[in-house]
Amino acid sequence: MNPDIFEAFREIVYDRSGIHLREGKEALVSARVGKRMRALGLTDYGQYLRRIKEDETGEEIVQLLDAISTNVTSFFREPEHFDFLAARLGEWYAAGQRRFRLWSAACSSGEEPYSLAMTMREAFPENGVDARILATDISTRVLERSLPGCYRADKVEPVPPEKRDRYFERQGRGEETVFQVREGLRKPVLFRRLNLSQPPFPMRGPLDVIFCRNVMIYFDNLVRKRLLDEMYRLLKPGGYLMVGHAESLTGMMSEFKVVKPSIYVKKE
Ligand SMILES: C[S@@+](CC[C@H](N)C(=O)[O-])C[C@H]1O[C@@H](n2cnc3c(N)ncnc32)[C@H](O)[C@@H]1O
Numbered sequence: 001m002n003p004d005i006f007e008a009f010r011e012i013v014y015d016r017s018g019i020h021l022r023e024g025k026e027a028l029v030s031a032r033v034g035k036r037m038r039a040l041g042l043t044d045y046g047q048y049l050r051r052i053k054e055d056e057t058g059e060e061i062v063q064l065l066d067a068i069s070t071n072v073t074s075f076f077r078e079p080e081h082f083d084f085l086a087a088r089l090g091e092w093y094a095a096g097q098r099r100f101r102l103w104s105a106a107c108s109s110g111e112e113p114y115s116l117a118m119t120m121r122e123a124f125p126e127n128g129v130d131a132r133i134l135a136t137d138i139s140t141r142v143l144e145r146s147l148p149g150c151y152r153a154d155k156v157e158p159v160p161p162e163k164r165d166r167y168f169e170r171q172g173r174g175e176e177t178v179f180q181v182r183e184g185l186r187k188p189v190l191f192r193r194l195n196l197s198q199p200p201f202p203m204r205g206p207l208d209v210i211f212c213r214n215v216m217i218y219f220d221n222l223v224r225k226r227l228l229d230e231m232y233r234l235l236k237p238g239g240y241l242m243v244g245h246a247e248s249l250t251g252m253m254s255e256f257k258v259v260k261p262s263i264y265v266k267k268e
Pocket of ligand 1: 018071072073077106107136137138139194195197213214215244
């Protein structure tokens with residue numbers, strides 16, 4: 001991939017998703033874009049760029065972003081966040097709160113929002129609680145996978161066995177075994193496509209907790225700051241923001257108070 005073509009992909013990806021492809025990512029971009037081009041029967045990058053720009057449906061840019069972005073995730077990833085959440089939910093419930101709104105921003109294939117749903121179910125009884133989880137991602141491909149909540153056996157390994165039995169239905173046998181999230185746990189989770197690089201967002205808030213983990217690493221500081229300001233606006237005073245452990249947001253979290261590394265609270 002020559003530098004001009006790389007620059008053209010960089011611009012269009014940044015423009016549409018806020019994802020900042022750093023210098024030196026040529027090989028990665030060329031491999032991922034190449035795969036998509038083969039699927040379309042195209043051999044020339046210029047031709048593919050034209051196809052994206054001329055596509056009025058916006059479908060092809062979604063395909064390109066799908067090809068470019070990394071969707072790695074897992075159930076109960078960075079488990080301290082879920083322990084912390086369970087404790088706060090318990091406290092809020094004990095204090096009389098009965099409406100809970102959580103947001104998994106950049107939810108990938110659903111493991112994160114379903115882990116939130118399990119944590120919520122364990123924190124308080126189902127009856128008399130209005131609890132919902134918004135789960136968003138830019139990738140339509142991962143959202144389509146999330147909705148039915150079906151996971152291969154190796155994917156549900158991080159889920160403790162008693163939770164797996166309670167919240168998943170086992171289907172098939174041997175290598176074909178699939179675990180489907182039970183309907184009762186799927187119901188409170190609402191999946192929507194949302195581009196985090198383009199605030200303001202249509203949600204009304206106020207939200208109790210936002211998980212925005214392992215996505216800001218792809219953004220530059222401008223996009224990160226805009227997103228953090230919007231999440232601050234949407235949180236209730238005393239609401240929490242969790243970010244990925246590997247994300248360094250030093251100097252950008254002026255409004256938030258640090259609770260511990262990767263956990264922030266909106267001041268009361
Ligand atoms: C590495 S996954 C993180 C999943 C999950 N939050 C976790 O920590 O396990 C990153 C996700 O961010 C999504 N993403 C990338 N750019 C985005 C954007 N501009 N708006 C919303 N989602 C985006 C990708 O599609 C991908 O599913």
